Amino acid sequence: MHLPGGDADLTGRHAECGALDQLVAAIVQVGESRALVLHGEAGVGKTALLDYLAEHAPGCRVARAAGVQSEMELAFAGLHQLCAPMLDRLEALPPPQRDGLRTAFGLNTGPPPDRFLIGLAVLSLLSQVAEERPLVCLVDDEQWLDQASAQALAFAARRLGSESVGLVFAARTPSVDLAGLPELAVTGLRDEGARTLLDSVLTGPIDGRIRDQIIAETRGNPLALLELPRGLTAAELAGGFGLPGPAPLAGSIEEGFRRRIGALPHQTRRLLSLAAADPTGDPALVWRAAVRLGIGAGAAAPAADAGLAELGTRVRFCHPLARSAAYHSASTHDRQRAHQALAEVTDQQLDPDRRAWHQARAAPGPDEDIATELERSAGRALARGGLAAAAAFLNQAAALTLDPARRAERALAAAQAKIQAGALDAARDLLAMAESGPLGRYQRASIDLMRAQLAFITSRGAQAPPLLLRAAEKLEPVDPELSRATYLDAISAAIFTGRLAEPGSGILEVARQARTAPPAAHAPRAPDLLLDGLTAHFNDGYAAGFPLLRESLAVFGDGMSAEEELHWLWLASTSAALRVWDYDRWDALSVRHVRLARDTGALSELPLALTSRTYALLLAGDLTAAVTLTDEIQTVKEATGSGLAPYGAFGLAALRGDEARALALIDATVEDAARRGEGVGITFAEWANAMLNNGLGRYDKAAAAARRACAFDDDLGSLVWAVPELIEAAARTGMAEAAAWAGDRLEEMAGATDTDWGLGILARSRALLTEGETADRLYRESITRLGKTRLRPDLARAHLLYGEWLRRRRRRLDAREQLRTAHDMLETMGMAGFAERARRELRATGATAHQRARPTRQQELTAQEAQIARLARDGLSNPEIGTRLYISAHTVQYHLRKVFTKLGITSRGQLDRVLPSDPRSQ
Known part of the structure; x- marks a missing residue:
């Protein structure tokens, strides 16, 4: 039997083989790691190239896996296929990674593993295996991997460093998970190679025009060149009778396989359809099922003789299209019988999910028992962190449910899982399925809730608040506690909608309706206090909600x-933490937010969590760490389709004084937010615009942007940052009325607090609006109060404003002290615009800023090297650093060697001497 693969099938592939040879050389000779995505149409030779790589990787261990279309619903099926031979190295992984991977593979029980942790565990496992010898991992048909496996492998591929690991994917069209990885397009063979390959399978003469037509129609596709001549007679090949008209290539190849399968004996066709229905490739399982169907052992030989499939140590089709042809050429009745036989021979204890999967496909119609089994499979998938798999099982369960109410209930559960997994279009379809059945008040309220969630996730826009209010009202008599939670959701959505709310659904109207929420039936918990605090905040004034909001945080x-x-x-x-000026609570809760979003695998929530954490870092002046998070936010947004505005990215660019990038992001955000109805996006974008221009000393532009930010003042809490920018710009441009208005707003907001953050900002802003000894005292109060916080950018700006004020009063020596402090802080944090402003002011005092030292060895470190160096200085081990930064311990060690060279040291113990203590390290 001949199955495609090996050098014989690589005619005309010198360039592609050369690229693969270079990949192996980098892994074996240099010790680097590489990822590569081969992509091209069906039959173009991707599998043959993977075979070539497996055969030409001297000294390497090779691991293989392949996506199977019918297994896309089984969480981590593809990943387990790749990693199963390596599981003897699990004990070498850090315990959280080891336990998470074991849970994902169903080897033990535990809470759903963090999806990012699984990706890191895979990276660590591959790294461990590669310690013995370089490792090459080959993943075929990536487009058919289950979502959990695809995400974990893509995560590992992006973080490969110096582990001596190669991870090569082959796909017709790569999934979004692989976006950004190095690619190699595999196209059809050129004429010479195509002719050579075609001639190699011809058994007689061929008319030249027929040869040219075959080559043209196949576009040099190797599998088509090998398969299409099989359907032509010798007379047709030699005589020039012509070929059928053009057809889609994959379809024409599969049709060729169908014809070949149709020529086989009946029992052989039944065996092939049975083998195609089993995605595991386990021949013992297939033969046990074959016995139940009365198929004898002799049925396998004709399939092997025809070069279609072999049932040896594994079941192997010559091509995925041959498997597809074998499955779909069978009648519906025969496919159902095949799945039923496979279900009967699949162990219910060892593999209950695949058994339920077969049962579902064997069912001729609705079946409550199977639907119940699918629900159990969904529960197990959730326990392993497989949100997408759980949704698929629930979707199938709904399709097999006859009772309309139960069907709607299962469709709603599937929709919720789809939302959590980020599959938003599928969630909408399931909600439509649920709405087609009889629904009670609670279920209709649930649909409103989920539609509001979809609106909130995709656009953060004006559609969500009215949907949430409607759901909250429906829930009041049937579930008062959920009604309260939904009113709180409505307030949250209205805060996002802001100035772009639809009539009757603005934040003040929503807060008024939320006041009618049923009272809490138990001692108030944090969500109850948040609801009561925010309704008081909006209905009775800023200070009214202050105590309740503070208590909710506590x-x-x-x-x-x-x-x-x-x-x-x-x-x-x-x-809430912003409204009560409590940075420490914000800092702690933002860390918790990111960790929980990752632990539950709720990708749709992760961009919001990462944005909150980014701003906590920006407030502390840790711009380097914020860069990493803004990159991650963009990646997750692209994967989930989240419409969250790039708050973190434009805030970071504005603080850095990166005018071109900041303005591009700000302008795009204002336009996009207006289109989607996300009014708070406009407020924050204009705040960033104002801060950028204040830093650059363009106070007229800063004032204009700040006034636009403050134009919507129904929600003062969203103006906590914009109002101080307006005060600073207005004071510098003589806009007394605007400055006075902003001062009153800030007094209302910060005057209610007793935190050093709020009172420090208030003192700094008051100083800008006063003169003489009062201003001097307020500047010093601001510096004292902000100096007690971790808010280094605000403290640096207080020094800068005080220094500028002192210079204008001709107190040059005092001014120089303040301005030098400001300049050094701002430049160290990377706030280039404000730092340059401080430098100009110093020159105006007759002094110069301390010359920025020549780039020190420390400053030559890349951002990742600096982060690794700080963590190593603080005592973290290589595995601990790798866990923190989502890289392998080997890559950590590789970067540390470079750090030691750049810093001129030889050990970790010397890092404390060359790196300053950093209280902001995470």
């Missing part, structure tokens, strides 16, 4: 499940 997490915490963490950290 007890946040008490008596709350992880899911409930995750749901409210944005409102608690970014919104």
Whole structure:
């Protein structure tokens, strides 16, 4: 039997083989790691290239896996296929990674593993295996991997460093998970190679025009060149009778396989359809099922003789299109019988999910028992962190449910899982399925809730608040507690909608309706306090909600499940903590938010969590760490289709004084937010615009942007940052009326607090609006108060403003001290615009800023090297650093060697001497 693969099938592939040879050389000779995505149409030779790589990787261990279309619903099936031979190295992994991978593979029980942790565990496992000898991992048909496997492998591929690991994917069209990885397009053979390959399979003469037509129609596709002549008679090949008209290539190749399968004996066709229905490739399983169907052992030989499939140590088709042809050429009845036989021979204890999967495809119609089994499979998938798999099982369960109410209930559960997994279009389809059945008040409210969630996730726009209010009202008599939670969701959505709210659904109207929420039926917990605090805040004035909001932060997490915490963490950290000027709570809650989003695998929540954490870092002046998070936010947004504005990216660019990037992001955000109805995006974009221009000393532009930010003042909490920018710009441009208005707003907001952050900003802003000894005292108060916080950018700006004020009063020596302090802080943090402003002011005093030292060895470190060096200085081991930064321990060691060389040291113990202590390290 001949199955495509090996050098014989690589005619005309010198360039592609050369690229693969270079990949192996980098892995074996240099010790680097490489990732590569081969992509091209069906039959173009991707598998043959993977075979070539497996055969030409001297000294390497080779691991292989292939996506199977019918297994896309089974979480981590593809990943387990690749890693199963390596599981003897699991014990060498850090315990969280080891336990997470074992849970994902169903080897033990535990909480759903962090999806990012699984990716890191895979990277660590590959790295461990490569310690013995270089490792080459080949993943064929990536487009058919289950989502959990695809994400984990893509995660590992992006973080390969110096592990001596090659990870090569082959796909017709790579999934979005592989976006950005190095690619090699595999196209059809050129004429010479195509002719050579075609001639190699011809058994007689061929008319020249027929040869040219075959080559033209196949576009040099190797499998088509090998398969299409099989359907032509010798007379047709020699005589020039012509070929059928053009057809889609994959379809024409599969049709060729269908014809060949149709010529086989009946029992052989039944065996092939049975083998095609089993995605495991286990011949013992297939033969046990064959016995149940009365198929004898002799049925395999004709398939092997025809070069279609072999049932040896594994079941192997010559090509995925041959498997597809074998499956779809069977009648519906025969496919159902095949799945039923496979279900009967699949162990219910060892592989219950695949058994339920076969049962579902064997069912001729609705079947409650199978639907119940699928629900159990969904529960197991959730426990392993397979949100997409759980949604698929629930979707199938709904399709097999006859009772309309139960069908709607299962469709709703599937829709919720799809939303959590980021499959938003599929969630909408399931909601439509649920709506087609009889629904109770609770279920209709649930649909409104989910549609509001979809609106909130995709656009953060004006559609969500009215949907949430409608759901909250429906829930009041049937579930008062959920009604309260939904009113709180409505307030959260209205905060996002801001100035772009639809009539009757603005934040003040929503807060008025939320006041009618049923009272809490138990001792108030954090969500209850948030609801009561925000309704008081909007209905009775800024200070009215202050005590309740502060109390909600103090007890946040008490008596709350992880899911409930995750749901409210944005409102608690970014919104409530900001309104009460409590940075420490924001900092702690933002860390918690990111960790929970990752632990639950809720990708749709992760961009919001990462944005909250980014701003906590920006407030502390840790711009380097913020860069990493803004990159991650963009990656996750692209994967989930989240429409969250790039808050972190434009805030970072504005603080850095990167005018071109900041303005591009700001302009795009204002336009996009207006289109989607996300009014808070406009407020924050204009705040960033104002801060950027204040840093650059363009106070007229800063004032204009700040006034646009403050134009919507129904929600003063969203103006906590914009109002101080307006005061600074207005004071510098003589806009007394605007400055006075902004001063009153800030007094209302910060005057209610007793935190050093709020009172420090208030003192700094008051100083800008006063003169004489009062201004001097207020500047010094601001510096004292902000000096007690971790808010280094605000402290540096206080020094800068005080220094500028002192210079204008001709107190040059005092001014120089303040301005030098400001300049050194701002330049160290990377706030280039403000740093240059401080430098100009110093020159005006007759002094110069300390010359920026020649780039020190420390400053020659890349951002990642600097981060690794700080963590190593603080005592973290290589595996601990790798876990923190999502890289392997080997890559950590590789970077540390470069760090030691650049810093002129030889050990970790010397890092404390060459790196300053950093209280902001994470």
